[in-house]
Amino acid sequence: MSDDVTRATIEAVERFNSAFNQHDVDATIALMTEDAVFESTSPPDGERHEGAAALRLAWERLFTETPTAHFDAEEIIATGDRCVVRWTYSWQDGDVQHHVRGVDVLRVRDGKIAEKLAYVKG
Numbered sequence: 001m002s003d004d005v006t007r008a009t010i011e012a013v014e015r016f017n018s019a020f021n022q023h024d025v026d027a028t029i030a031l032m033t034e035d036a037v038f039e040s041t042s043p044p045d046g047e048r049h050e051g052a053a054a055l056r057l058a059w060e061r062l063f064t065e066t067p068t069a070h071f072d073a074e075e076i077i078a079t080g081d082r083c084v085v086r087w088t089y090s091w092q093d094g095d096v097q098h099h100v101r102g103v104d105v106l107r108v109r110d111g112k113i114a115e116k117l118a119y120v121k122g
Contacts, residue, residue: 009078009108013085016113020071023063029056033114041102041120068092074101081108089120 012031019027029052032038038055039046049058062069068091075086083106090099102120106113 005080006078008111009081009083009106010076012108012111012113013076013078013083013106014073017071017073017085020059023067023069025056025059025063028059031112032116033109033112036113037115037117039117041100041118046118066091082106083108 016028016031019031032052032055034052035050036052036055038049038058040049040058047058049055070090072088072090073085074088077084077086083104085104085106086101087104088099088101090097092098100120100122102118105115105117105119107115
């Protein structure tokens with residue numbers, strides 16, 4: 001794979017992360033393929049969402065339930081159309097600040113996220 005493909009993968013992931021942190025559902029959907037798959041960190045195996053309509057519902061629910069949620073990429077490792085992001089996800093619940101750490105395993109196709117598989121510590 002060329003460096004151009006890897007660079008485009010990283011750029012697609014960074015655009016998605018930015019839209020996610022703005023809680024912009026329309027932008028997150030626009031940055032994912034129509035047939036994209038997202039697997040959340042919900043135990044035991046994650047909740048699987050397939051396609052734009054299911055993803056829209058997942059993002060709307062997440063942003064509604066955690067309006068202070070913020071995603072910080074600690075490290076992005078990519079090669080070709082594949083990417084791993086080590087991250088911290090934080091949110092506020094009343095006066096209490098929470099966070100979890102994890103990784104996403106992503107696949108990018110045509111400049112958009114085609115697969116986002118999330119894993120969390122703990």
